Amino acid sequence: MSIPVLTCPRCSREWQITGDGRVCCSSCGYETDSYTGAVEYIKMHEGLEIHNDIYAESKLPIYECPACDALALLNRTEASINAGFQFLCFSCGSQWSDNELERCPECIQWKPGEEFEELIICRSAVGFYVCRACYEKIFK
Numbered sequence: 001m002s003i004p005v006l007t008c009p010r011c012s013r014e015w016q017i018t019g020d021g022r023v024c025c026s027s028c029g030y031e032t033d034s035y036t037g038a039v040e041y042i043k044m045h046e047g048l049e050i051h052n053d054i055y056a057e058s059k060l061p062i063y064e065c066p067a068c069d070a071l072a073l074l075n076r077t078e079a080s081i082n083a084g085f086q087f088l089c090f091s092c093g094s095q096w097s098d099n100e101l102e103r104c105p106e107c108i109q110w111k112p113g114e115e116f117e118e119l120i121i122c123r124s125a126v127g128f129y130v131c132r133a134c135y136e137k138i139f140k
């Protein structure tokens with residue numbers, strides 16, 4: 001799958017995710033790191049008001065990418081879903097659809113569904129699923 005071409009926030013021409021942690025525009029030369037790129041995307045497309053006092057990583061729908069570990073995975077809201085992907089990493093350009101990633105209740109990051117392990121709590125019949133990284137941490 002090819003990396004989607006975004007719209008440059010400065011000149012509205014093509015804004016390309018380079019795949020190595022940058023997003024750059026060849027028309028006006030605007031280039032930024034992947035996290036800032038994701039923030040710019042939210043500002044432009046999600047209609048989200050970003051005030052300085054909520055300008056915190058935890059308040060934005062940006063998560064760690066399960067493919068490259070960069071904090072640049074954007075979970076798009078319904079308002080902007082029409083390109084066929086729900087999750088887009090601004091660092092490596094990976095994309096996932098809605099049902100391909102699940103949120104780990106332990107580390108609250110999005111991970112591919114097949115990476116989940118069932119955690120059986122002692123003497124409880126009910127298990128819950130955590131991502132493999134959290135599972136390994138718990139059973140170390």
Ligand SMILES: [Zn+2]
Pocket residue numbers: 008009010011012013025026027028029030
């Ligand atoms: Zn531009």
Ligand SMILES: [Zn+2]
Pocket residue numbers: 065066067068069070089090091092093094
């Ligand atoms: Zn990535």
Ligand SMILES: [Zn+2]
Pocket residue numbers: 104105106107108109130131132133134135
């Ligand atoms: Zn986890």
